Amino acid sequence: MVTPKLLVVGELNVDLIINKIQAFPQVGKETIADEMDMCLGSSSAIMAANSAAMGVDTSFCGVVGKDYFGDFILRELERKSVSCGHVKRLNGEKTGCTLILNYGQDRANVTYQGAMNALTLSDIPFENNAGYRHLHVSSVFLQKGLQNDIVQIFENARAAGMTTSLDLQWDPTEQWAFDYARCLPYVDVFMPNESELRALTRTDTISSGIEKIRPYMNTIALKMGRNGSLGICGEQQIAVPAFDGPHFVDAIGAGDSFNAGFIRKYMAGASLEECLREGNLMGSLNTTAAGGTGAFCSHHKISENIKEFWGIELSLS
Secondary structure (H helix, E strand, C coil): CCCCCEEEECCCEEEEEEEEECCCCCCCCCCCEEEEEEEECCHHHHHHHHHHHCCCCEEEEEEEECCHHHHHHHHHHHHCCCEEEEEEEECCCCCEEEEEEEECCEEEEEEECHHHHHCCHHHCCCCCCCCCCEEEEECHHHCHHHHCCHHHHHHHHHHCCCEEEEECCCCCCCCCCCCHHHHHHHCCEECCEHHHHHHHHCCCCHHHHHHHHCCCCCEEEEECHHHCEEEEECCEEEEECCCCCCCCCCCCCHHHHHHHHHHHHHHCCCCHHHHHHHHHHHHHHHCCCCCCCCCCCCHHHHHHHHHHHHCCCCCCC
């Protein structure tokens, strides 16, 4: 039996994706869309599924309801070879759902949190973590059950000998009640995007945002979309350009796929530049298929497409 090395803790929901919308929705009026898909959603689940597809032994800790969406999520995670032994199913709770309205490279999301709020510190398997080398946490602001204990979660992971990463994601309330001065010293890799960093630090520029958290952070892997990514660790600062995709479908989960690529390399002991490069590559690959996991079908298909699109030989195992 393979022991999972990556433990992903976070929210679980389905994505209902609406594409080719004929007009922007207006209250009191009906608008037609020409395409709809339902797929595995949530930042955490996309990161876990795509990590597993790249060959990383991955386990998930989260909560779903005992309903059709919960069945769908577990089936999709297990199909992607993600271990779901720490996914709890609750009676009386509905599984989360995000409605995504796509407009080119931008989108509007509406999320029903549901069961994801029920995940708490006590559900995370720190006591018997044999084999878990790295902890990744996403979407803290969507998970009320984790928010008050977020510092303790990373303290426990550090005490258990695990390396750690955190992708806060956007705060729907825009209050940004996250004590980065207390938490980030326990986070090995902090993985925001530009808008999240500015909002969290209440600054107008990336450079001023970085300077505000620099005293507390270990490594930051800043996602910058078409401009690639920026990595800072101590005095080292590296910018890595994005990979231009051959054809764009949507950007759903591109940041989560960046996380998966970066952390795969990070767990292997690669340099910061190599981690950023693989993160960019997987983020770009993500945009070539619908949804967050559509481009990550199998080891073989990932390698085949990367060679076809960018001429890069990639070994996944």
